[in-house]
Amino acid sequence: MGRFSKMHGLGNDFVVIDARTGPVAMTEARVRAIADRHAGIGCDQLIMIGDAPDADVSMQIFNADGSEVEACGNATRCVPLFVGRDVTIRTKAGLLDARLIDGGASVDMGAPRFEWDAIPLAYAMDTLTMPASWEDLPAPAAVNVGNPHIIFFVEDLDAVPVERLGPLIEQDPLFPQRVNVNFAQMVGDRHVRLIVWERGAGLTRACGTGACATAVAGIRRKLTSGPVTVTLPGGDLVIDWTPGGTIQMTGSATHVFDGEADWTRF
Structure with a gap:
């Protein structure tokens, strides 16, 4: 049996699994089954907290469709609440710094990037006012x-x-x-x-x-x-x-409940 916490940031909800005590094998099919709101636990994203050589913890992020993604701001605010203290977090997007505040957390999300190939886009173009749009939408x-x-x-x-x-x-x-x-x-x-x-x-x-x-x-x-x-x-x-600086994000993070599950059943 593996322990998990159900958490959310502004209603964006997560199943948070602590893999520091033992590895948890995750496949796309297993993530989809856990995320299913009718036959599983239900979540927008599944979060795996692990060890990291250069940070307090690592964070893996899986969307409900099973795909692994680089970043999730709402989940990042939940990590110091889950761990119980201010933490540095190793993610695919880089090293993040998250600290507890009353009712939530404040996170240094790092520096944004604007180069077309860092977005990434399929070909070079201005990313401030893109020469592209869809239907009646303005240039993004x-x-x-x-x-x-x-x-x-x-x-x-x-x-x-x-x-x-x-x-x-x-x-x-x-x-x-x-x-x-x-x-x-x-x-x-x-x-x-x-x-x-x-x-x-x-x-x-x-x-x-x-x-x-x-x-x-x-x-x-x-x-x-x-x-x-x-x-x-x-x-x-x-x-x-x-x-020229990094992004500071501040907002709520909420612990809903703790549970146990046999991940091999998903």
């Missing part, structure tokens, strides 16, 4: 914050057919590793509303890396300045970034 920006994001700043967020356009854009050949799709509306000088179609997960209550990417894109376009409050369906995150 692209940012890599450990994983790839495209951001559309729209006039009326409620008018965007997110569930139709999200998967269409996610799987466009322009994005060889697929992409997270952010639809944003400025609602104040330092306040943005955001809905994210997540790569491999679809619509979720919140996306931490999406909030980071959107705030960075807004600051680069001079639509806003940090700190930026990003309102997602699950609640608010505060993102701060100064060009």
